[in-house]
Amino acid sequence: MSILHLSFYSTFTLAGLGLAFHRTHLISALLCLEGMMLSMYVALTMWPIQTQTSSPMVLPILMLTFSACEAGTGLALLVASTRTHGSDHLHNFNLLQC
Amino acid sequence: MMNFVLFMSLCFVLGGLAVASNPSPYYGVVGLVVASIAGCGWLVSLGVSFMSLVLVMVYLGGMLVVFVYSVSLAADPYPEAWADWRVIGYGLGMVLVIVVGVVVGGVSGMSMEVGTVNNVGLSSLRVDFTGVAMFYSRGAGLFLIGGYGLLLTLFVVLELVRGLSRGAIRAV
Numbered sequence: 728m729s730i731l732h733l734s735f736y737s738t739f740t741l742a743g744l745g746l747a748f749h750r751t752h753l754i755s756a757l758l759c760l761e762g763m764m765l766s767m768y769v770a771l772t773m774w775p776i777q778t779q780t781s782s783p784m785v786l787p788i789l790m791l792t793f794s795a796c797e798a799g800t801g802l803a804l805l806v807a808s809t810r811t812h813g814s815d816h817l818h819n820f821n822l823l824q825c
Numbered sequence: 826m827m828n829f830v831l832f833m834s835l836c837f838v839l840g841g842l843a844v845a846s847n848p849s850p851y852y853g854v855v856g857l858v859v860a861s862i863a864g865c866g867w868l869v870s871l872g873v874s875f876m877s878l879v880l881v882m883v884y885l886g887g888m889l890v891v892f893v894y895s896v897s898l899a900a901d902p903y904p905e906a907w908a909d910w911r912v913i914g915y916g917l918g919m920v921l922v923i924v925v926g927v928v929v930g931g932v933s934g935m936s937m938e939v940g941t942v943n944n945v946g947l948s949s950l951r952v953d954f955t956g957v958a959m960f961y962s963r964g965a966g967l968f969l970i971g972g973y974g975l976l977l978t979l980f981v982v983l984e985l986v987r988g989l990s991r992g993a994i995r996a997v
Contacts, residue, residue: 738840741915742845744915768864769837772873784959785956785964792975796978814899
């Protein structure tokens with residue numbers, strides 16, 4: 728694996744671990760999700776550079792579009808949680824607790 | 826020249842580490858800003874400056890600004906600092922990931938490098954500009970689907986933050 732591939736692979740895995748081990752705030756998990764989207768954007772851009780084809784350059788732009796949709800939805804959930812519970816702490820989401 | 830790309834990729838990974846191991850969301854946003862600026866520098870030094878511009882304007886200037894003021898809504902008034910065992914844990918996790926990547930990929934694979942798009946000859950058409958311009962000619966269907974998705978997201982967000990009372994300005 729070349730060093731550049733290893734670097735965005737490491738960033739994706741680290742952000743994925745940060746999403747899995749989120750601790751207190753919902754917004755920390757949303758920021759880790761954004762980090763994963765950023766590493767995927769850089770990865771999708773490096774592929775047509777390496778193969779010197781221009782058509783797949785559409786894919787990072789499209790991915791950024793849907794990542795913006797997802798970030799907006801996540802922030803709307805954050806605002807809804809803050810309006811209901813007063814904070815975005817993850818122990819507030821205990822409605823399905825047995 | 827290659828050393829600059831490697832330095833940018835190192836800053837990218839360190840920014841990702843800051844996002845993952847943040848003691849408070851303020852530091853997570855700082856890490857994400859550093860990672861996105863390093864990613865932009867990386868893409869510029871590889872030659873695709875249009876993708877870097879799109880990343881800066883849409884991601885850093887659009888999405889991260891919204892995240893910054895959402896963090897001011899949601900984070901603690903007295904945040905903790907960096908000196909914590911969690912940061913050390915994530916640092917060890919990163920070292921483990923890199924070691925696994927090097928072992929699986931092989932150390933001899935590291936000598937291959939990604940070529941830039943400024944390689945040979947004279948060209949008035951750049952790879953990134955012509956590729957994204959295909960969005961309007963061949964990829965018009967994807968363009969319309971993306972626009973429809975954004976419009977749908979607008980209504981989704983409107984429904985999610987509806988709440989009990991109405992009004993243009995309300996306290997949270």
